[in-house]
Amino acid sequence: MSADIAPQERLITTIARLITDPSAPPARHVAVGMASAIPAAACWLLKKTGHSMRISLLQRQTGGPFSEGGRELFDLAGQGRIDLFFLSGGQIDGDGNINMIGTGEWPGTGVRFPGSFGSAFMYMMTPRTILFREEHSPRVLVEKVDYISAAGRSAPDVVRRGSAQALVTGRCVFSFDGTRFTLASLHPGETCESIAANTAMAYVTPADVPMTPDPTPAELALLRGPVCEEMLGTYPDFCRRVWGRALQENIA
Amino acid sequence: MTPIDIDALAALVPDGAQLALPPDDSLAPCALVRALVRRSPRNLRLVGVPTSGYAADLLIGAGCVASIETAAVTLGEAGTGPRFAAAVKAGALRVLDATCPAIHTGLQAGEKGVPFMPLRGVLGSDVLAHRPDWRVIANPFAADDDPILLLPAIRPDFALFHAACADEAGNVWVGRRRELATMAHASHASLVTVERIVPGNMLHDERLAPGVIGAVYIEAIAVAARGAWPAGLLDEYPADSAHIAAYAKLARSEAGFAEYLAQHVHNHPARTAA
Numbered sequence: 001m002s003a004d005i006a007p008q009e010r011l012i013t014t015i016a017r018l019i020t021d022p023s024a025p026p027a028r029h030v031a032v033g034m035a036s037a038i039p040a041a042a043c044w045l046l047k048k049t050g051h052s053m054r055i056s057l058l059q060r061q062t063g064g065p066f067s068e069g070g071r072e073l074f075d076l077a078g079q080g081r082i083d084l085f086f087l088s089g090g091q092i093d094g095d096g097n098i099n100m101i102g103t104g105e106w107p108g109t110g111v112r113f114p115g116s117f118g119s120a121f122m123y124m125m126t127p128r129t130i131l132f133r134e135e136h137s138p139r140v141l142v143e144k145v146d147y148i149s150a151a152g153r154s155a156p157d158v159v160r161r162g163s164a165q166a167l168v169t170g171r172c173v174f175s176f177d178g179t180r181f182t183l184a185s186l187h188p189g190e191t192c193e194s195i196a197a198n199t200a201m202a203y204v205t206p207a208d209v210p211m212t213p214d215p216t217p218a219e220l221a222l223l224r225g226p227v228c229e230e231m232l233g234t235y236p237d238f239c240r241r242v243w244g245r246a247l248q249e250n251i252a
Numbered sequence: 253m254t255p256i257d258i259d260a261l262a263a264l265v266p267d268g269a270q271l272a273l274p275p276d277d278s279l280a281p282c283a284l285v286r287a288l289v290r291r292s293p294r295n296l297r298l299v300g301v302p303t304s305g306y307a308a309d310l311l312i313g314a315g316c317v318a319s320i321e322t323a324a325v326t327l328g329e330a331g332t333g334p335r336f337a338a339a340v341k342a343g344a345l346r347v348l349d350a351t352c353p354a355i356h357t358g359l360q361a362g363e364k365g366v367p368f369m370p371l372r373g374v375l376g377s378d379v380l381a382h383r384p385d386w387r388v389i390a391n392p393f394a395a396d397d398d399p400i401l402l403l404p405a406i407r408p409d410f411a412l413f414h415a416a417c418a419d420e421a422g423n424v425w426v427g428r429r430r431e432l433a434t435m436a437h438a439s440h441a442s443l444v445t446v447e448r449i450v451p452g453n454m455l456h457d458e459r460l461a462p463g464v465i466g467a468v469y470i471e472a473i474a475v476a477a478r479g480a481w482p483a484g485l486l487d488e489y490p491a492d493s494a495h496i497a498a499y500a501k502l503a504r505s506e507a508g509f510a511e512y513l514a515q516h517v518h519n520h521p522a523r524t525a526a
Contacts, residue, residue, distance in 0.1 A: 034303075035328065059277070062487040069431030070278065070302060071360075074353035078372050100324075102340070106382060107347040112337040115303065115324030118352035120380070121373035149351075151376030157397040158375050236493050237329040 005215055008038060008242045009223055010187060011132065011168055013215040015042035018130055018166050018173075019084060020051070025127050025162075027084040029054040031065075031073060034117065037231065037238040038132055038168075039086035044227040045219060056082075059234050074118060077125040080161065084128040087119050091145040092131060094202030096152020096164045096176055098123070099145035106147065116149035123150035127162035131176075136169035138200040153178070171195060173212060174203055185212040253422030253467060258474040261443050262287035265410060268318075270297040272359075272408040272435045276305035276328065276483040276491065279429055281412040283479035284445045286517045289314045299408050300325065301359065301435045302352035306483060306496060307412075309333035310517070312345060313509045319346035321406075323355060329493070330500035335509060349379050354386075354403050356431060361405035362438030368402045375399060410471070411439035414479040416486055418446045421453040422467030425460060427486055433465050441471035445479040447488065 015038060019027055030053055032040045043055045056065035058073060066072035076082050089098030090113040100116045102108020123129055133140055154160040164176040171190045174181040181203035183195060192205050215223070228243045239245040265271065265288060274280055285307040293316055298308050300322030308325050311317050313335030325333035339345035353371055361369040368387075374380050375388065380401065391398035413432050415424045424444050426432045436442040442465070454460040482499070484491035502508035 035326065037329075064428070067428045067430070069429055069434065070275075071353065071356035071431055071434070074356060078353070101349060101378065106378075107340060107349055108337075109341050109343065112332055112340045114326040114332040115322060115349060116351050116377070116379050117303065117324050120351035120377040121353045121371070124373040124375075147378040149377060149379060154376055158399060159372055233490065235329065237497070 005220065006242050007170055007187070008134070008238075009215050009220060010212060011038050011134065011170070012041040012045060012223060013219050014168055014173060014212055015039055015130060015132065016045050016219075017213070018168070019043070019046060021165075024165055025083070027053055027128060029056065029082050030084045031056040031077070031082045032058060032086055033073075033122070034059050036086050036088070036132075037235040038134070039130065040235065041223065041227055041231055044230045045222055048222045048226050074121060077122055080125070082126050084130065084165075085122045085126040086130050086132060087123060087150065088131065088133050089145070089149065091140060091142045092133060092167065092201065093142050093145045093152075094181060096131075096181075097145045097148045098131065098150050098152070099147050100149040101147040103146045108147075110146075119150035123152075123163075124154060124158075124160045128165045129163065131164050131167040132169075133167070134170040136171040137198055141169070141199045141201040143200045143202070171198060180204060182206060183209050185210050187212045253418070253420075253470065253473055255418075255449060255473045255475050258283060258287045258445060258476050259290070261445065261472055261474040262291050264443055264472060265291075265293055265296070267293045268295045268297070269293070269409040270299065272299045272301050272406075272411040272439050273304045273307050274301050274413050274429070274432055274435065275303045275326075276307070276496075279413045279415055279426060279432055279485065280305070280307050280480050280483040281414045281445055282307055282481055282483055283476040284412055284414065284443065284474070285310055289316065289513065289517050292316060294318075298322070299355065299406060301431060302350070302355035305333060306499065309335045309503065312336050312339050313503060314513065317345060319348065321348035321350055321355070323350050323352040327496055327500050330497050334500055334503040338506070349382060351377070351379055354401075355406065356434065358403045358406035359434045359438040361403065362407045363434055366405060368404050371401050371403055374401050406438060408435075408439040409441070411435045411442040412444075413442070414445045414476065414485065415465075416446065416488060417448050417450045418444065418470075418473050419450050419452055419454045421455070422470050422473065423454045424465045424467075424470055424473070425454055425463050426465055427463040436465045436469045439469075442469050443471055444473050445476035446473060447475075447477055447479065447485070449475060
């Protein structure tokens, strides 16, 4: 069964489960930023299963959630009207710091990443952040990020609503308690040893680490049908890679 | 307001001008930027509002840009702007890394004519550490310690964007893309391309008026059908993601970028369509 499941499909359903995790503070309003195909798919999956939370997907050319332009997301977050957001990074370290700037000399003479986007603000203004990064390697999960786009923790006198809830990678899920990461589940084919070999950031390995659950057949059917339909216009390359859908199929 | 030719519009940008540009998914002025590259001004200072993509990458690759203030230079799924990354690597570009709401806030200060505005978050970021022009102060209204960031107003010389339409009075319709209104208000003047000119005055239409940028902000307009291409325009046409992917691949090398310019910029003096 699991051989038929695309790795990205597992990440999508894993993120969907984290969003609805009953032990986390309630997510009444979830927003998804740019270049976030997997979180966007997780939100579409929840929508298609009839979930009632408000979901605002930014990267839509038409029919988007806001009417006050690009700043409305940040104004909402500043007021505390967004409960959960997603961030990624070219590098992520054990303090939950993320680097979307680059490596080498400032401002990124080694590898230059696109830039920090809204991360320096959103990470601090939303009560929950789910970090995601498909590539799980020592060059991504580093001991210390070269540059901090957005800090994982803040000094006590700094206004901050929350921190990372979890980090989802192509190999495993880490939970984050505000201070450190703990290995929470392993994707098929991974062991605690393989994770250790591919991770340079600090984290805790508990005695028992469960496997990440498979997507259910019902979830897979939704992903490959209606969720893919919704995603094609915004993430054509992702849909082609994961579901083999043609680039321009729905753009007439 | 009588529309002018797109090359005449580009000719209004002098060397050293500070230009505000929207991202590729928000009325990007791609045809105007190609016209600008043909004219090839020097030492432009770009502001991505709050990010830029194809438009900034083209200008950077063509050697027109001295500095860029932006939260990212991104081609979406096609990754970091390749000429931007190459210029950073070569040390040929001054980058003022920012974060999206900082740019919005700086422009909001600009449109109000006040010198600065505060913003939450950002403390602890190396973006702040590399911005000596940004200040952290103690919130003067708080009883306890409460450090907060102040951002200087951004007042670009020109805002450049491509709108769906303008009317005979020179008003421009951008719909819900209200960050472009803030960008236009904060800038000293706006240079705008549009798909078409419509008769009458949109400010007299209660339904259209909320999506309008008034002619008071608009310096000049040119008609450029499909002027956002290869970016998309609202519900009028989608982004040409195949073209953007092809650009991203070609522009990885200087030779490939030169080939792109020869084929898509210099070879079509009045190119406006895909």
